[in-house]
Amino acid sequence: MKKILLVCNAGMSTSLLVTNMEKYAKKENIEITIMAVPLTQVDSVVKDWDIVMLGPQVRHCLNQIKNIVDGRIPVEIIDMRDYGMMNGEKVLKRALELLDNEKV
Template identity: 60%
Template sequence: MKLMLVCNAGMSTSMLVSKIESAAKEQGIELEVAAFPLTQAEKVIDDWDVVMLGPQVRHCLPQLKKATDKTPIEVIDMRDYGLMNGANVLKKALEIVNNK
């Protein structure tokens, strides 16, 4: 699975990337995950299986949805983001991919 995280500059979310990678490794899930700033995300959105937005850019959800008709996009739960709960974010991403 390919999971794209999106935030303003791609920095705060990069911490969450490593937490998600650890959770995936523990669960034996093959995963590619990366953080992108919003401006770059729009250009490569169709290359990913699922896109998850940091809560600080939730207002950009309509803009990103216009950029794709195939990639599901969700906002990361504010609590999971704040606690850097990679396992919960991974679980939500898997649910999205399995239900599309």
């Protein structure tokens, strides 16, 4: 089962996105674990996840997060439009696409 970590300022704005991603995963029978955390907790939890996706509001921390994961897992900024629309389907599809590309 894949594990997707979403990161934002307080971990609250992404909770609706997590819900929408989980709804789409359930509809498509995709086994996935998704969690949102505030930026301040990334260090302590990131080692347990397969991918980190940053909310657009913390895009300035991309290099910091990449340094923390040290190339072990993909890190990407969530598309601003998809984030604003809380488009769980598109965000989940993008995460899965990145994870599939890691296998190649």
